[in-house]
Amino acid sequence: MTCFTLNQNSVQHTTFPTIRNRLKLPRSFYEQPTVEVARQLVGKYLVRKHPDGTTVGKIVETEAYVGPEDRACHASRGRTPRTEVMFGVPGHAYVYFIYGFHHMLNIVCERKDFPAAVLIRAVEPKEGIPLMQARRRTENLYNLANGPGKLCEAFAIDRSLNGADICGDVLYLEDHDEPIEKIATRPRIGVDYAGKWKHKPWRFLIRGNKFVSRE
DNA sequence: CAAGAGATCATCT
DNA sequence: GATGATCTCTTGA
Numbered sequence: 001m002t003c004f005t006l007n008q009n010s011v012q013h014t015t016f017p018t019i020r021n022r023l024k025l026p027r028s029f030y031e032q033p034t035v036e037v038a039r040q041l042v043g044k045y046l047v048r049k050h051p052d053g054t055t056v057g058k059i060v061e062t063e064a065y066v067g068p069e070d071r072a073c074h075a076s077r078g079r080t081p082r083t084e085v086m087f088g089v090p091g092h093a094y095v096y097f098i099y100g101f102h103h104m105l106n107i108v109c110e111r112k113d114f115p116a117a118v119l120i121r122a123v124e125p126k127e128g129i130p131l132m133q134a135r136r137r138t139e140n141l142y143n144l145a146n147g148p149g150k151l152c153e154a155f156a157i158d159r160s161l162n163g164a165d166i167c168g169d170v171l172y173l174e175d176h177d178e179p180i181e182k183i184a185t186r187p188r189i190g191v192d193y194a195g196k197w198k199h200k201p202w203r204f205l206i207r208g209n210k211f212v213s214r215e
Numbered sequence: 216c217a218a219g220a221g222a223t224c225a226t227c228t
Numbered sequence: 229g230a231t232g233a234t235c236t237c238t239t240g241a
Contacts, residue, residue: 063233072233082226100223102234119233149234190233213234220238228229 020177027167030090034109034116035202038064042204043181045174046123048155053131055155057123057145061212063188064202066116072194075115085163086115093171095162102149103158107166122146124211147213182207
């Protein structure tokens with residue numbers, strides 16, 4: 001009589017890779033409180049379609065900028081042509097140019113007429129890495145998108161995308177149905193001028209991840 | 216490796 | 229006219 005046994009090795013060899021759903025985040029996702037969106041965006045995927053190719057990265061670091069009271073939020077200095085997008089419908093991109101060099105990518109959140117957005121600070125490159133390397137003029141995977149200016153360069157994001165629908169087909173976010181990661185909170189970076197608001201723990205990152213801008 | 220300077224321009228005063 | 233949700237390179241320990 002033949003006896004079939006199942007040991008650990010045979011189990012490994014017959015296990016299929018997990019198939020995970022890829023769900024484009026709907027507008028309702030961005031209609032939550034901004035701090036909540038910032039926390040939940042960590043671990044989601046940023047997808048950028050471009051004539052030169054598609055780039056994809058897993059978000060590993062975000063920051064929340066919340067409303068007219070938040071002195072670190074651009075909109076705390078009023079409704080101007082620049083901040084207009086933040087007052088608009090959630091789920092749109094707020095892209096601005098700063099320091100004469102860099103673009104920053106934000107997602108408008110919460111509700112119309114309440115100016116708030118989440119800054120995408122760093123992603124872990126997943127697809128289109130050669131394209132990112134060419135745009136960034138470096139091979140180093142850890143230096144492609146570990147900062148808000150760097151990721152905009154790697155993903156070819158500039159002011160032409162300001163106001164773009166983040167629920168469209170050019171620039172959007174996906175949930176890949178992966179296990180939840182350990183998220184840490186930190187004060188936001190570069191907002192020392194913001195008084196008591198600079199202490200808010202509104203930066204979110206994957207603890208120990210090597211693609212964050214800093215721990 | 217920490218600290219500092221320089222790059223450079225849209226935006227608001 | 230000043231400044232900024234940054235990055236890179238240089239300097240010096």
